[in-house]
Amino acid sequence: xPTDRITMAHGAGGAVMGSLIKDRxxxxxxxxxxxxxxxxALEELDDSAVVxxxxxxxxxxxxxxxxFPGGDIGSLAVAGTINDLSAVGAEPLALSCGLxxxxxxxxxxxxxxxxxSGRTGREAGVPIVTGDLKxxxxxxxxxxxxxxxxxxxxxxxxxxxxxxxxxxxEFDSEWIRDSNVRVGDVIIVSGFLGDHGITVLSFREGxxxxxKLQSDVAPLNKMIGGALEEGGIVAMKDPTRGGFSNTLxxxxxxxxVGIALRETxxxxxxxxxxxxxxxxxxxxxxxxxxxIVVAVVKxxxxxxxxxxxxxxxxxxxxxxxxxxxxxxxxxxETLVGGKRIIDMPVGDPIPxxx
Amino acid sequence: xPTDRITMAHGAGGAVMGSLIKDRxxxxxxxxxxxxxxxxALEELDDSAVVxxxxxxxxxxxxxxxxFPGGDIGSLAVAGTINDLSAVGAEPLALSCGLxxxxxxxxxxxxxxxxxSGRTGREAGVPIVTGDLKxxxxxxxxxxxxxxxxxxxxxxxxxxxxxxxxxxxEFDSEWIRDSNVRVGDVIIVSGFLGDHGITVLSFREGxxxxxKLQSDVAPLNKMIGGALEEGGIVAMKDPTRGGFSNTLxxxxxxxxVGIALRETxxxxxxxxxxxxxxxxxxxxxxxxxxxIVVAVVKxxxxxxxxxxxxxxxxxxxxxxxxxxxxxxxxxxETLVGGKRIIDMPVGDPIPxxx
Numbered sequence: 174x175p176t177d178r179i180t181m182a183h184g185a186g187g188a189v190m191g192s193l194i195k196d197r198x199x200x201x202x203x204x205x206x207x208x209x210x211x212x213x214a215l216e217e218l219d220d221s222a223v224v225x226x227x228x229x230x231x232x233x234x235x236x237x238x239x240x241f242p243g244g245d246i247g248s249l250a251v252a253g254t255i256n257d258l259s260a261v262g263a264e265p266l267a268l269s270c271g272l273x274x275x276x277x278x279x280x281x282x283x284x285x286x287x288x289x290s291g292r293t294g295r296e297a298g299v300p301i302v303t304g305d306l307k308x309x310x311x312x313x314x315x316x317x318x319x320x321x322x323x324x325x326x327x328x329x330x331x332x333x334x335x336x337x338x339x340x341x342x343e344f345d346s347e348w349i350r351d352s353n354v355r356v357g358d359v360i361i362v363s364g365f366l367g368d369h370g371i372t373v374l375s376f377r378e379g380x381x382x383x384x385k386l387q388s389d390v391a392p393l394n395k396m397i398g399g400a401l402e403e404g405g406i407v408a409m410k411d412p413t414r415g416g417f418s419n420t421l422x423x424x425x426x427x428x429x430v431g432i433a434l435r436e437t438x439x440x441x442x443x444x445x446x447x448x449x450x451x452x453x454x455x456x457x458x459x460x461x462x463x464x465i466v467v468a469v470v471k472x473x474x475x476x477x478x479x480x481x482x483x484x485x486x487x488x489x490x491x492x493x494x495x496x497x498x499x500x501x502x503x504x505x506e507t508l509v510g511g512k513r514i515i516d517m518p519v520g521d522p523i524p525x526x527x
Numbered sequence: 528x529p530t531d532r533i534t535m536a537h538g539a540g541g542a543v544m545g546s547l548i549k550d551r552x553x554x555x556x557x558x559x560x561x562x563x564x565x566x567x568a569l570e571e572l573d574d575s576a577v578v579x580x581x582x583x584x585x586x587x588x589x590x591x592x593x594x595f596p597g598g599d600i601g602s603l604a605v606a607g608t609i610n611d612l613s614a615v616g617a618e619p620l621a622l623s624c625g626l627x628x629x630x631x632x633x634x635x636x637x638x639x640x641x642x643x644s645g646r647t648g649r650e651a652g653v654p655i656v657t658g659d660l661k662x663x664x665x666x667x668x669x670x671x672x673x674x675x676x677x678x679x680x681x682x683x684x685x686x687x688x689x690x691x692x693x694x695x696x697e698f699d700s701e702w703i704r705d706s707n708v709r710v711g712d713v714i715i716v717s718g719f720l721g722d723h724g725i726t727v728l729s730f731r732e733g734x735x736x737x738x739k740l741q742s743d744v745a746p747l748n749k750m751i752g753g754a755l756e757e758g759g760i761v762a763m764k765d766p767t768r769g770g771f772s773n774t775l776x777x778x779x780x781x782x783x784v785g786i787a788l789r790e791t792x793x794x795x796x797x798x799x800x801x802x803x804x805x806x807x808x809x810x811x812x813x814x815x816x817x818x819i820v821v822a823v824v825k826x827x828x829x830x831x832x833x834x835x836x837x838x839x840x841x842x843x844x845x846x847x848x849x850x851x852x853x854x855x856x857x858x859x860e861t862l863v864g865g866k867r868i869i870d871m872p873v874g875d876p877i878p879x880x881x
Contacts, residue, residue: 176634177633177634177635178630178631178632178633178634179628179629179630179631179632179633179634179637179662180630180631180662181630181662181664183628183660183662184628184660184661184662184663185662190660193660194660197634197637197638197641198641198658201641201642201644201645201646202624202641202644202645202648202654202655202658203654203655203656204621204654204656205654208654210620210621211621211654211656214656215654215655215656215657215658221657222621222623222656222657224620224621224654224656224678225620225621225680227581227620227621227678229621229623229656229657229676229678230623230657231623231624231625231657231658231659231674231676232625232659233625233626233627233659233661233674234661235627235661235663235667266564266578266579266581267558267564267565267576267578267579267581267583269576269583269584269585269676270556270585271585271586271587271625271674271676272587273587273589273627273672274533274537274538275533276532276533276534276535277532277533277534278532278533279531279532279533280530280531280532280533280551281531283533283551284551287551287552287555287556288555290555290556291555291556291557292555294556300556300557300558300559300562300565300569300578301556301557301569302557302558302565302568302569302576302578302583303569303575303576303583303584303585304552304556304569304585305585305586305587305674306537306538306544306547306548307538307587307588307589307672308533308534308535308537308538308539308878309538309589309669309672309879310535310669310878310879312669313589313668313669314667314668314669314672315663315664315666315667315668318627318661318663318668318672320585320587320625320659320674320676322583322585322623322625322674322676324578324581324583324678326579524662524664525663525664
């Protein structure tokens with residue numbers, strides 16, 4: 174692998190991408206440390222930044238194929254940025270949509286993805302208020318790329334959520350952040366893991382698993398609002414590129430805690446298990462687009478679990494582990510009672526699923 | 528030309544793109560009319576939207592080559608979105624940066640464009656606070672695409688600027704908008720037109736004009752702030768894709784006024800004239816990346832001109848025409864005293880300059 178060129182792993186959301194960001198991006202971008210307007214900065218590498226009370230997030234989508242069972246690049250782009258805004262404790266207000274399209278792209282497909290973007294935004298109550306369109310010559314781009322950026326404001330439930338945390342332990346953050354997890358906090362996942370990545374891969378490669386699977390792509394702002402209203406949440410993340418493994422390793426590293434998981438409690442569908450066994454993937458590394466992982470003070474874990482389950486998108490939510498000082502990193506207690514270290518994925522086993 | 532597929536003209540910022548947006552995008556995207564949070568909506572098609580007091584803008588950059596005399600895709604992306612925010616009367620606060628990179632892209636070039644983005648942001652005082660990186664397989668993308676989105680707040684000079692307008696005429700807008708131009712308003716351009724587009728084209732194709740030319744790419748937020756502080760400005764636009772012709776036709780259409788221009792007063796460099804004559808282009812259709820076109824009440828025209836000229840980026844600013852009821856559309860009084868209608872460009876004579 175050449176070391177002087179961008180590789181697929183650089184875009185995979187795992188360890189290689191993390192090094193690229195730390196070594197080559199953070200020294201040039203980001204605000205100055207004395208800029209008091211920046212509450213949540215680039216170098217924190219949370220899902221969104223906060224400047225002057227405004228939450229800002231961006232994501233570009235390169236999924237292939239652009240239409241897949243359960244969604245398409247339009248619904249994915251809108252839901253994805255809504256979820257990133259929501260994950261820091263923001264109420265999403267509005268989105269921008271930047272389309273980059275290959276010359277010769279069918280207008281019928283263009284219409285479909287625009288309609289799907291609009292529908293997803295309306296479902297979530299988040300309008301797309303500005304946009305941009307660029308066309309590249311035939312051959313200069315594989316079909317279409319969609320960027321969505323979004324703005325939000327502090328959720329009306331964030332202050333009461335934090336008050337609830339402070340009933341049980343110290344908490345010095347004003348936002349929901351990767352670095353907020355402490356020993357004793359409980360880890361909840363909002364439903365089955367791996368559906369999106371396996372569906373897109375299977376549909377793309379013709380493996381056939383998608384006959385019983387579909388992408389979980391969905392805007393989660395309403396469910397996350399419901400969970401925050403319950404209170405006690407300290408960290409949230411939508412486990413997209415790099416999957417659940419990446420999310421928990423980021424938390425463990427940024428929060429400096431160990432995380433212990435129980436394999437029996439992690440919701441994974443039989444089809445995803447089968448596909449992963451066949452293909453040699455760990456389902457915990459597979460990207461999701463309609464799930465949220467939540468860290469919550471233990472006293473509120475059952476209540477937050479119920480709040481998530483009261484939404485269709487969270488009906489299969491489950492408590493899967495807790496933060497601990499007994500171990501370092503992320504460790505899974507397996508079905509047979511053994512222990513397996515869950516590392517930060519190096520690359521993404523399935524490129525271009527988002 | 529097939530009518531069921533995206534063509535280069537759909538991305539050119541002219542009439543074909545306008546139809547695509549009106550016919551195929553606005554019916555799906557945008558907010559609902561009763562959403563009172565949206566002050567400046569998608570359907571207004573200004574350079575930025577305003578939601579709940581927050582100004583939001585987005586732009587993707589596909590320029591080829593990515594490095595060119597006077598700038599590169601990084602400085603272009605940062606300056607462009609800063610200028611779009613500034614053009615509605617916002618003070619830019621922060622940017623996001625979404626990078627989409629082709630597998631195999633040299634890390635050295637990656638470093639250069641990141642450094643250039645950061646430098647341009649620092650010069651403008653606008654930090655890049657969040658970002659995203661995607662990698663596409665070799666051959667699926669021509670090198671790199673950069674999306675920048677940005678947020679801003681109402682400029683501290685906007686209210687006094689509007690008060691100044693209201694000393695001289697009625698003004699019912701709370702923002703600087705394309706639809707605000709009225710008969711009698713004076714049109715100012717902040718410097719030489721066409722430098723960016725001709726430089727990129729000439730460098731790409733090896734025509735040699737770029738030996739005496741360079742791109743004008745620059746963030747204009749400080750100059751625009753200075754002009755707003757002077758007051759009396761009703762509309763502003765950075766004449767990028769579709770150039771000056773596109774800007775004035777948008778104003779004429781949205782404001783329902785005629786615009787009369789004097790060719791002798793429009794600043795265009797000899798090299799740009801020569802290149803355009805050789806290539807059969809109208810210099811007024813060529814995209815710029817460091818210019819602003821301003822419409823101002825006539826009583827304040829000289830003062831705003833001086834304010835622009837007090838900045839390095841505006842030292843060649845000139846008054847070039849005025850809004851009138853004598854004509855419809857945009858009409859140029861030529862060097863020899865004739866009249867030429869300046870139409871909305873149909874496509875862009877030079878693709879991929881931004």
